[in-house]
Amino acid sequence: MDARHHTLPCTSLGSTRTLTSLHYGVAAARPKVYIQASLHADELPGMLVAHHLRERLMKAERSGQVLGQVVLVPVANPIGLAQRIDHRPMGRFELNTSENFNRSYPDLAQVAFERVGRELGSDLDKNVAMVRAAVLDWLSEQTPLTELEGLRLTLYRLAADADVVLDLHCDAEAVLHLYSETACWPPLEPLACWLGAQTVLVADYGAGGQPFDEQLSGLWSQLAARLAAHGIEVPLPQACASATVELRGEADVGHAWAERDADAIWRYLQHLGVIAGDPGPVPEPRFVPTPLAGSETLKAPCPGVIAFHAEVGTVLSPGALVAEIIDPLSGQTALLRTAQGGVLYARTRERYAPAGLTVAKVAGHRPVRTGNLLSE
Template structure:
C-alpha cells in the first residue's frame, strides 16, 4: 500500500487542508477501482466502512491477491469535515461558496470533445486510451482558484481513469440504496445484490454535475455526440462505457456501527472479487432485493405547510398510492395535514427533522414510472 497526501489550495492565511489517498496493487493495472467516502462530510457510515475495507485490502495485498489497482479515499472532504456551526456539522455545502460538495464537477465531455473528435478510430481500446489521455491533459491544465475547486480537481484526478467508481454516501434516515446511470446498471447488479440494496435509482444524466456522473457520463455523452456527427460511429469509432460509477447510500446518518460497516466492507470486497481486481473465491450472489427503477419516477415528498412532522411510514416500507406517509400538525390552528403516497413503491429515505417548513424535502418513494423532468437531484 502507498499513501499520498494531497495539499489543497489554501483559502486563508495560516490554514491548510490535506486529502489522503491509499493505493493498493500495481499502478496502471486493470481493472482499476476507485472508492471514496463522505464527500458529504457529515455522512459517516461510508467513512467507517472504508476503515474496515482498508483492513481487508491490506490483508489481500499481503497475500498477493490484488490483481488490479484499488485507490481508496476514506475521507473525501476535509473542507466539509472541519465545518461546524453552533456545534452542528455542516458537511453538505461549502460555507465559503454555498456550493454542494457533490455538484459542479467538470463537464468532461465538453472539455475533451474538441481534442478527440478527429482522433477516434475503429479500435475501441485505442479510443479509450485517447480519451483518457485527453481527460488527463485537461485536468493537468486545470488551475483551481479556490479551496473547494482544488479538492474537486484532486478527487477527479485520482478517479478519471478508473474502470469502476464507488462513491459512498448515506441519506438522513434510509435503507441501503444506489444511484447510478442507466448504462452502468448491469455491471452494478452484483454490487446491489451483495449489499442488499432495497432501491436502485437509474438516470442517464440526472443534472447537477455530481462526482459520479462526471466520471461515467463522459463516456456515453461522447458516444452520443460522435453518433450525432457520424451515424455509423458505433462501428467505425466505437466508444465503450469505459467507466461505470455509482453513489452508494449506506442507510442513514445514524447507522454508524462496526457491525454494519464490516458487513458493507465485506460486500464491497466481494464485488471486487467478482470484478477480478481482488483474488480469492468470490461470494455467491444473493437474490436481488429490488427492481431498478427510474430516478425520474421517484416521488420527492415535500411539505406544503409548516408544522410538527409525524411519520406514519418508515424507510423500507412498501407503499401503495394513497397510503399515509406522514402528518404535519399545526397546534395553533388545531389542523392536521396528511401526506400520502402518489406513486407505489418502497419509501427508501426520509428526513431526520421533525419540524417541517414549506417546500422541505421530507421523504422519497421509488416509483417505477418516470414522470419528473429536469434536474432530478435534490439540493
C-alpha cells in the same frame, strides 16, 4: 499501500488542508476501482466502511492478492468535515460559496471530444486509452484557485481513469439504495445484490447539477453521443461504471453495518477480478430498478410537527399515508400521502417541518418528474 497526501490551495491565510488517497496494487494494473467516502462530509457511514476496506486491502496486498488497482479515499472532503456551526456539522455545502460539494464537476466528455474526438479509430482499446490520456492531461493542466476547486480537481485526477467508481454517501433516514446512470447499471447490479440494496434508481445522463459520479460515467456515454452527432462512427465502450451508494441513514454508523458493507464491496472487487478469490454466488436482488424520475418527493405543505406513519423500507400502495404535519396552535393536520406508491426509501431526520421541507421520498415505477432530478 502507497499513501499520498495532496495539498489543497490555501484560500485563507494560515490555513491549509490535505486530501489523503490510499493506493493498492500496481498503478498501471486493470481493472482500476476508485472508492471514496463522505464527499458530503456529514454523511459518515462510508468512512467506517473505508476503514474496514483499508484493513482488508492491506492484508491482501501483503499476500499478493491485489490483481488490479484500488484507490481508496477514506475522507473525501476535509473542507466540509471541519465545518461546524453551533455544534452541528455542515458538510453538504461549502460555507464560503454555498456550493454543494457534490455538484459542478467538469464536463469531461467535451474535453475528450475536443482533444481526441476526431483522432479515434477502429481499435476499441486504443480509443479508451486515448480518451483517458486526454482527460488526465487536461486535468493536470488545470490550476485551481480556491480550496473547493482544488478538492474537486484532486478527486477527479484520482478517479478519471477508473473502470468502476463508488461514491459512498448516506441519506437522512433511509434504506440502503443506489443511484446510477442507466448505461452503467448492468455491471453494477452484482454490487447492489451483495449490498442488499432495497432500492436502485437509474437515470440517463443529465439528472442535474453535474455530480461527481455522473460526470465520470458521462464521459463515455456523452462522448459517444457527441461522436454520433458529428457522424464519427468508432467503437467506444462504457468504460466507467459509477454509482452513488447511499449507506442507509446518517445515524447508521457502527461496526456491524460497516463490516457487512465492506464485505459486500470486497466480494464485488473479487467479482471484477481486482482482488483474488471466489466471491461466491451473487444473491437474489431485493429490488427492482426504478427510474429516478419516478422518485416521488413528499413536501410539507405547511409548517408543523412531523408524525410518521410509515417506516423506511415499507412498500406503499397508492394513496398510503406516509406522515402527518401537525400544527399544535390551530389543531389542524395535513396528511402526506404517496400518489403512486412504491418503496419509502428515505425520509427526513427532522421532526419539525417548515413549509416546503422534503419529508420523504418514494421510489415509484412510473416517471413523474422532469428537469433537475437531484436534490440541492
